[in-house]
Structures are given as structure tokens and as C-alpha cells.
Amino acid sequence: MDFLEYIESHRDANLNELKEFLRIPSISTKTEHRADIARTARWVADRLREAGFANAEVVPTKLHPLVLADSLEAPGAPTILFYGHYDVQPADPLEFWTSPAFEPAVRDGKLYGRGTADDKGQVHIHLKALEALRKSQGKLPINIKVIIEGEEEVGSVSLWDFVARNKERLKADALVVSDTSMLAPGVPSVTYGLRGLNYYQVEVKGPAQDLHSGTFGGAVPNPITILAEAIAKLHDKNFRVTVPGFYDAVVALSAKERKALRSLPWKESDFRKMVGAPGLCGEKGFSTVERIWCRPTLELNGIWGGYSGEGSKTVIPSKAFAKISTRLVPNQNPAKIAKQVERHIRKLLPKTVHCKFEVLSTGKPWVAPFTHPIFRNAIQALQKGFGKKAVFIREGGSIPFVTQMHDTFKVPCVLIGFGLPDENAHAPDEHILLENYFSGIKSIAIFYSDLAQI
């Protein structure tokens, strides 16, 4: 039986196994899910062993364990390092899920559940492609190293330590990652650019304690108002970030790339529909695609302070908080940007309040020249697996490991994504198109198989 037949005959088994994977709430940002994280790591290692990776192991770290395995039985063939992550974002707000986040459910050709797209579903595509190649051919056509982490959603700190101490062990001719999206349904894509991500938390403290807004209102600094006033000054009327120096190192898009982006089969009307807001907005002088893929941004990810319960409470809170992130593009320096953002926010706040500024994580942007033949190979494998034209795209999200690996090993990084922009990664009703999951397994198997002849 050839591997494509094997894959076809295991559709139901694969889907059921993926559901099992999705049921474990491996939320890395919440300490209460530590045991779930550990259980997920063991689950992944077990699946790798079943796929023939006899040495699959769970490697403890200071936070969440790594899963490692390799198969080096194809002398002369290239060595690929496959990276993925088994941790997921929190599921809240829980009340907006149509079916519970950790009880995967199929509706209208889509599989719903936290992690379906980001990134358990995509990791599973590789596990099943490798299993199909091994089971149908006795051995893998290429050499492959697998590293699957549990800290992607919280900054991949342990992974970076591990990579620095295990360069020889992880060395490969190319890195392959599936943690991105396709441009649109029916348009398989290879991603050649990602934005970097810095994440901050700001605390503004006015009064030493909560005060009655009748007894004190009108004469004391209200931290909510003051935080809002600072936030309001972070963008100008052209939606440019006002942090001094923020754009200094940004590399301008070439006319050639802008043209290529414009010619992609991407529809602004689809994007509008997906967002569902009464209108769009963004930096003046750039198209929507450029704004989300190629331009740096500053976004508010959370705000809280005072009373948020039922009814009314006439309080002036002591503190108000915001979670803020900046997405970065070449050649912005994350450490430098973090300092500039902190300095700017502190400058915007009046002397009537205290400010605590924390940098929760930093991460570099990445753009590949995609001249290496492996990129062409990836496009062809996708076209065979999906039976449709594949394209090169960039993406607005961040995968710190890609940058790290690229900087460490100086090898091509090939990002083949099977999610979709409206898949709701990080939001309620996250899902993956079943067609993309099944065609993904085929495409990856073809990709690894064809790489033997590269």
C-alpha cells in the first residue's frame, strides 16, 4: 500500500485521535493546568513512538516539558527539523463557545475546539504524515528530528535555553513548521514572513486605596481616566504608533513585493466579513494586507480597573491595568522597542500617579528570502496534496522559535500552514477545516517523500 492510500484509509482513526489530543486542556499560561500540560507531553511522545520514533522522550524544563524524537535512517537524504507546540491559549471567554472548548465537535465540515488550528491540529498532521510514510514503506525517506514544545503561548523560554545547549542534536538542513494559516480556503500557502511580538503589562496607581467617588470625585487622580488618556495618545490620527523611534529601523517594502502582495487571491470583502466590525481602520498609506503582515503595530489586549460586576459601584479605584503588545517587522529590535514603549508610556502619565511597567516577553520578526529549492518543493507538495494552486504569503502573527532557529542555524525555515485567518485561534470557536486537515496530511507526506530526491 502506498502512503496516500494508507492516509485515505485512516481518515476516521486520525480524526478520532486528534479529538483525544484536543480534549486535554494544555493551557500554558495558567499554573493550574500544569498537570494537563505534562499529560499532553506524554501523549505526544506516545504517538511518536507509535509512529516508529523509538527514542521519543519527554524532556523536563523549568516550566513545561519538551517532546523530542528523531529518525536518522536515510543516509544521503536531507535532515529536517520539525517544530510544533502542544500548548494552547486560555479558552475564556467560555460563554462565547458554541460547543465547549475542550470537547471537540464537527460542524459543517469544520472541527471546533481550542487548539484545532493553533497548533495541535497542525502538529497532528505531521505526526500522521510521518506515521503513514513509516507504516507504508517500513522506513522514512528522509532524516527527521522532531521538537514539540509546551511554552509557545508564553514566550518559549525553556525552548530557547534548550536550543542553545543542544545545537548539535537539533542541527538540520531545514526547519519545517506548521503553525500558520493558508491565505484563504482552497489556497494552500507557504509563509515567508512573520511579525515579532513584544508583550507588556502596565499598572497605573493613583490613590493608595479604592475611594468613594462621591466623597472624593473631582479632586483625586482617577487611574482609569489617566490610563485611558495615555492609551489614547499611543496612536496619531493616521493610526501611526506615536512611540518615538518606533518606525526608525523598519525596512520599507520593495515595489516588487508590494506588487506581489497585491496580486494574491485575497479579497478585502472576505476580510471585512470575517472581522464583522462596522468598519476597518489602520495605518494611513498601506493596504489591509500590508497592515496585518508587513507593518508594526501596537494593540491593547486587555484593560481592567474598578468595578465590572452587575449594577453600579461608585468607586474610584486605586489601580487600573492594561495588557499591551507590539508586533514588530524587520529590522526593529525588540529590546530597543520595549525600552522606547516604556519610556513613552511613562512620559505620557502625569505625576499624580505611579506606574509599574513590565515586559512579559519580547520576540524578533522574521522574513525569509525563499530562494532555497525547498520552498519550491513545499509549494509543489501542497499543489499535489490539495489539487490547487499554492502561493507565498506573509503573516501577522509571531512564532519565536522560527526566528531563534533561523538565527542559530542559518538554515531555511519553511512555514506550511493549514489554518485559516477566520479559524479563531486565541478566540472562542477556534476550528480547522476538515478538508485542510486531511489534505494537509497528504501534502506533508508528499513533501517529506519528495525531499528525498532534492
Place this chain on the structure above:
Amino acid sequence: MDFLEYIESHRDANLNELKEFLRIPSISTKTEHRADIARTARWVADRLREAGFANAEVVPTKLHPLVLADSLEAPGAPTILFYGHYDVQPADPLEFWTSPAFEPAVRDGKLYGRGTADDKGQVHIHLKALEALRKSQGKLPINIKVIIEGEEEVGSVSLWDFVARNKERLKADALVVSDTSMLAPGVPSVTYGLRGLNYYQVEVKGPAQDLHSGTFGGAVPNPITILAEAIAKLHDKNFRVTVPGFYDAVVALSAKERKALRSLPWKESDFRKMVGAPGLCGEKGFSTVERIWCRPTLELNGIWGGYSGEGSKTVIPSKAFAKISTRLVPNQNPAKIAKQVERHIRKLLPKTVHCKFEVLSTGKPWVAPFTHPIFRNAIQALQKGFGKKAVFIREGGSIPFVTQMHDTFKVPCVLIGFGLPDENAHAPDEHILLENYFSGIKSIAIFYSDLAQI
């Protein structure tokens, strides 16, 4: 035994009974405390019966019950209507209480617990003063009607209906309320002005659902940023509220009143210390006392949207919310102000978002001319009860019932408060000075006793 001896000999018994009152979490804004509210109403009625009000009753309403009682056995003497409330504010944030909110505790001459000052402690002062008069003299020296409600912290809706339907039953020569503060420790005070209160909730909705801030950031309306930008425009650089028409009906302070306010034994340095912020701020051209007592304000009481948990979540939320209140002064019209605030906020928001604006409650301001002899009587009773000089003050908070009663019955309203500005009403570690509680019982007994000769 005269009533002052009776009061002195019941110090411990009174304090213990007050603690019992405070232990019931009668939080009117939260539906889960409905049973506690009902229990508190019964508790108050039982205490009134013990003080000789045989007809004390719990009157059900659409929301929380009223407690009613009267004693009309002093022909020729004036009739007083005493008003108080047995409901309290929520206790959150719970983690900032030194001892639990509903486990009253004495430290450094202060009794701590939710409701100690606002308003259970002050209601209890009257219950015990009336009990002392009755128990030591066999009957009360004046006619008195008692109404104690359970909706003060949520807008007193049922009370207003009740008053409209029971004017004859509630009719009196004067209204007495103890739900305010003294100017400072050792300065017993009669309050002649209160601000009105309008409370609003704003919901800003951008995207139809939460979005990934990597995939979408930079091209979609972020409701947190947009809400913050609107909030930032609600005050100008002189800290004046920018709502068009907001100040139109405001009556200017007379030179005489400004002078009287300036001569009060009130120290800005004490206020600064109490607030504990690095600095103060407020409307240009007015003193701190004027800002908190006599000027209208707009305050943010709560804000929330996106992720506020541990660590980071890269989300652009669909919605962001704010709770906003305006304090009003004569002759601002609450309904008109509510419309102006809504119109202004809607105007400040861009067309890229939806806005839901709710008016949770409205309330008129009140200022008394204090020419009626009962005000002089109150000052003298306080001076006897405390052994200290008493003063006339205004206050920044709101007691909707005072305005309502004043408008309905056109009788003097005498506000005698035993709280303190730093008592943390509506905040963690709410407390009352034991000295004020004990001297308060004496002062009120003297006040009621002396009124017989008015």
C-alpha cells in the same frame, strides 16, 4: 436612670449587637444576596420591636424590602421621619481587606467591616438612641416614623414608589438622616448639601468576535483603544467635563458660601494623606473642598475588556466596557445630563464600532437653606454629645431619598453624619471610629429629647 446613663451602661451590648448587624452580607447590587437582604430587613424590624416599636414591619417591594415603624405618642411634639438604609456595597476587591468584610473587628479604636459607616453603623446609632429614650423614660419625647430601605446602593427605586403611594403615612415635620460624614475626627457636622448621581454603562463593540492580534492587528478597530480614546476626551486640560451643556444649569457659589467653606477646620494636607496618591488634580479655579462638594464631576468607576488574567493573551476583544458616573449640583437636571452624556459619548466614537449606552440610575442634587431652627438644634445636640464645636458642611456623595423627600414633603432635611471622609465607604477596610459611634448615640438621643421643646 436618665437616658445618658442608660447609653453609657449599654456600650458593650450595643457594640456586640452592631457586629451582629454587620455580619449579614446585605449586598443589594448582587442578586445572589437576596436572601441575606431579606434576613437583614427582618433583623432590623426585630430590633425596632425591642426598642418599643410594636408595629415594626417588613414591607416587600419588587426588589428589596423596606422596614417601617412609627411611635406617635407625644401629642404637641414634632414628628420626625428617620431614614436609613440596611443594604451595603459589594466587598470586592476582597484581597485588600485587613480583616474579612463581613467579620467585624475592632483595631485602634475603630470598628472595621462593610457597612460600619455606610450605613448600618449609623442606622444602629438611631436604633440605640431611640431604645435608650424609651427604656429610660417609658415613652419617646417626640413622634417618630422610621423607614429603613434595602436599595440605597442601587438607586432606591422601590422606595420612591412607596413614598409616592404613602405620603400621608410618612408625613413629618422634618426628615433626619445619618448617612454622611463628619468634616474630620473631633468635628461633628451637619450636612446641608449633597451632589446628585447619574450612573451609566457603555459597551463598545468592534469585531463580531475576539480576534488574534497577530493575524488581525493593525487593520481592525480595537474596542479597548477606541473606548480609551473616547474616555480621554471627556475632560479638557483644565479638568472640566467636555460634555456640551454640562455646566449650563450650574448655580455659581456665592462669595459668602465660598468664604464659609474656606474658614472650616479642614486641612488639605490631611486630605492628601488620606488619598495617598502622588498628587491631586481637579477642575481649574476651584479649591479641593469646592471640587468635592460643590462642583459637578464625571468619574470612571470601572473599565474592562480583553484578557486580564495571568501572563499574556494576544487577543483583540470584540467588546470593551466602562462604568461612568456623573455627580451633579444645583440646578443640573439629571435626565437632561444623561441625554447630553450619551449624545457626547456616541459622538466621540468612530463609525467603526457599535455602542450600547445604558443609564443605570439618575439622581438630583440637594442643598438646604438651613434656616429652620431644627438645624441649630442639631448643632447643639452634637456639641453636647461630643463635647466639641460642631459645623455646617456639604458633601460630595448622594442620598437620593433626601432629594425625593425634600421635593415631596417640602420639609427640612437634617443630615447628621457620624462617618469620616477616610472611613473607606465603598472600599476595602471600611470602618467607623468607636468614639463617633458612642458619642453619636448620645447626640441623637439628646437631639430627639431636646426637639420636644422646640
